[in-house]
Amino acid sequence: MPVIEVKNVKKYYGNVRGVNGLSFSVEKGEIYGFLGPNGAGKTTTVKILVKIIKDYTGEVRVLGKDLGEWGKEYYNKIGVSFEFPAVYSRLTARENLEFFASFYKKHLDPTEVLKMVGLEEKADELVSGFSKGMKKKLDLARALLPDPEILFLDEPLEGLDPASARRIKDLLLEMRKSGKTVFLTTHNMYVADELCDRVAFIVDGSIRLVDNPGELKVKMGKRLVKVEYVANGSVAVKEFPLENIGQNEEFLRVIREHEVRRINTEEPTLEEIFLKVTGRRLV
Numbered sequence: 001m002p003v004i005e006v007k008n009v010k011k012y013y014g015n016v017r018g019v020n021g022l023s024f025s026v027e028k029g030e031i032y033g034f035l036g037p038n039g040a041g042k043t044t045t046v047k048i049l050v051k052i053i054k055d056y057t058g059e060v061r062v063l064g065k066d067l068g069e070w071g072k073e074y075y076n077k078i079g080v081s082f083e084f085p086a087v088y089s090r091l092t093a094r095e096n097l098e099f100f101a102s103f104y105k106k107h108l109d110p111t112e113v114l115k116m117v118g119l120e121e122k123a124d125e126l127v128s129g130f131s132k133g134m135k136k137k138l139d140l141a142r143a144l145l146p147d148p149e150i151l152f153l154d155e156p157l158e159g160l161d162p163a164s165a166r167r168i169k170d171l172l173l174e175m176r177k178s179g180k181t182v183f184l185t186t187h188n189m190y191v192a193d194e195l196c197d198r199v200a201f202i203v204d205g206s207i208r209l210v211d212n213p214g215e216l217k218v219k220m221g222k223r224l225v226k227v228e229y230v231a232n233g234s235v236a237v238k239e240f241p242l243e244n245i246g247q248n249e250e251f252l253r254v255i256r257e258h259e260v261r262r263i264n265t266e267e268p269t270l271e272e273i274f275l276k277v278t279g280r281r282l283v
């Protein structure tokens with residue numbers, strides 16, 4: 001069942017295209033990655049979905065209702081964390097969450113949420129002394145407070161050290177298991193590849209391609225088998241198409257007649273696919 005349905009959405013800032021003819025849908029319980037070059041329209045899309053931008057044309061339905069029909073209760077159903085953390089420096093981490101919690105009728109326990117993002121030991125420290133990564137984690141904690149059905153995250157792992165990033169990735173995977181939906185934007189292809197059930201490539205304000213990262217690699221790349229073997233006393237390398245490898249006479253000859261050192265299958269990375277689809281460089 002789709003929780004987000006976007007049909008032919010357009011938003012212009014004067015003459016400047018934000019998004020133009022954007023259509024996609026996100027299923028309940030998936031981690032959906034929105035990928036695209038700078039200026040493609042990712043932030044514009046998220047701003048439309050969280051009701052910051054209202055003057056768009058086209059149809060947007062979230063959790064079964066037209067976006068225009070949702071009132072304040074919408075913010076009990078969604079959690080939003082943008083690239084730049086929206087937290088107060090003069091309060092402690094716990095005070096921040098208690099403050100934001102006061103806006104909700106129902107919310108998770110701030111101490112629990114701090115534990116979820118790995119900030120329990122910093123709970124009573126002032127945010128003014130927090131690093132960029134700690135603020136990012138606190139902002140995610142803030143987004144988690146209403147126990148939202150859908151989480152909108154802009155570059156959720158930006159600035160996190162590897163251990164923190166792992167913890168947040170596991171948290172997002174756990175949320176998915178419990179039926180929550182995560183909509184994230186990122187420029188990090190490894191993050192997208194590891195976390196996302198589907199990725200959408202947005203170019204010039206509309207979607208160019210949507211698929212599962214694993215499927216994409218099979219479809220977009222010619223999969224090759226690379227064989228390293230010893231010939232005349234030195235190591236040689238040959239590549240063969242993976243398709244029907246068992247019937248490939250040349251491949252069979254090489255592995256029968258030589259000492260084989262290594263056989264690898266190679267597939268394109270999501271980064272290579274991104275560059276192919278968008279025709280641009282990663283920034």
Ligand SMILES: Nc1ncnc2c1ncn2[C@@H]1O[C@H](COP(=O)(O)OP(=O)(O)OP(=O)(O)O)[C@@H](O)[C@H]1O
Binds near residue numbers: 016038040042043
């Ligand atoms: N407030 C605004 N006023 C005018 N133009 C804007 C405004 N916000 C965005 N734009 C323009 O709309 C286009 C899409 O921008 P958007 O921020 O949605 O892209 P993005 O995909 O999020 O890019 P990035 O990866 O750099 O964050 C860009 O050309 C941008 O300059």
